[in-house]
Amino acid sequence: MIYISLANMILNLPFAALRAFEAVARHGSFSEAADELGVGQSAVSQHVKALEEWLGHDLVTRGARRSKPTPDGARLAQSIADGLGRISQTCDTIRDKRRDDATIVISCHPGFAFIWLFPRLLTFDQAHPECAISITTAPRPGSAAKTDADIAIHYGAIERPGYVVEPLMGEDLFPVCAPALLEGLHPLRSIDDLAFHTQIRDEFTSDAPDLPNWEYWARETGLALPTPARTRSFGQTNMVVQAAIQGGGVALGRSPLVLHALRDGRLVRPFPQIVRSPLQYWLVYPQDHGRCARNRLFIDWIKAEAEAEMHIALPPPIGGTAYRD
Structure with a gap:
């Protein structure tokens, strides 16, 4: 009976929430924990909140700039770190074999x-x-x-x-699209024509002061972007490029990732302006x-x-x- 009870407890542990909380406690920051785990800050916040509700106690004192674990939180974070460390060492040993x-x-x-x-x-x-x-x-x-x-x-x-x-x-930056978008009801002939097309965006997560996005390209070229008919955002650049190849809109191409598609004709450059990426x-x-x-x-x-x-x-x-x- 003790074995079954322990097994059920282990199965019911919210492992994703425990890992997210430990990262927050170690960094003292939800955003830095999100960066380490490769998820959004809101997801980390939800994991920590769910863990607090599951335990019935506050684990983190949230501040405007930094967050600090409560005494209970500090004890739990240390236990998680110790346990994950032993698990990691064991997995490394097995994997290295x-x-x-x-x-x-x-x-x-x-x-x-x-x-x-x-x-x-x-x-x-x-x-x-x-x-x-x-x-x-x-x-x-x-x-x-x-x-x-x-x-x-x-x-x-x-x-x-x-x-x-x-x-x-x-890398260099420039708009790219499928050849079909140069024709049709609203052919791409000037920047004003972007108002009739979907703007495909890459969702960047970076602390850099400048990002290689549409706004950066427009600012560096001195152009004013019209409001697009709609926008579509993707978290992975390969999806951005594929959406453009399939005619789903106009993307801001990054040269290493679109050069092959430009050379074989799956993508074209509708405008001549090129800027260097930050x-x-x-x-x-x-x-x-x-x-x-x-x-x-x-x-x-x-x-x-x-x-x-x-x-x-x-x-x-x-x-x-x-x-x-």
Whole structure:
């Protein structure tokens, strides 16, 4: 009977809420906890509130800038941290038994993985068949560099003491759409025509002062964006690009992620204006990982791939001018 009671208690524990609460207590911030966990701040807040209701006690004293665990919360947070630490160590031990020493674990954002990295990995595999690549995707751009992967490909500004942070590549910004949107009832000929089309947006989660969004492009080009007919937002860049390819609206293209679709004609540039993105891609890895021969092979390879893409010219714009008539 004691065993059954304990089992039921374990099964009923709100594990997601416990993990969210521990992150809040450790960071003293709901937003920083959300960034670590790769979820929205509201989701973390809901998890903590649900845990407090489940226990019948307040666990966090919420402040305007920082949040602090209550005495009960501090005890619970320590217990969770201790338990998760032991679980993590055990899982690492079990996982390492199966992991081949030739495996290189790469962490990056899903959009970058699907559009840019995956199509190129065959060349690395052909050049280095003795190495295996394992890709883990981080749900938010800033969280890729916070994993225990051998190498992370991080998008946006970053400071990580004790890690090597190397620039990989920058990007240019410009509107893109399916060729069909240049024709039809409201063909894209000037920026005013954007008022008749759907604006496809990328949902960025970053602390950077500037983001590569529509507003940034308009500000840098000196153009005034009309109010779009509607907007559609996606949390992953590969979905943004796919929506544009399928004719779902006009997206703000980021050169590394749309170049292939532009070259094969699935996307076109309706306007000529191009601006440099305020963000770029970085390679992030522990200092000792950079001395590992297999990791060095991948680092040198991906830097060469990025360098080669920098010399590929964008196809010319097709359509009208972005300037108002």
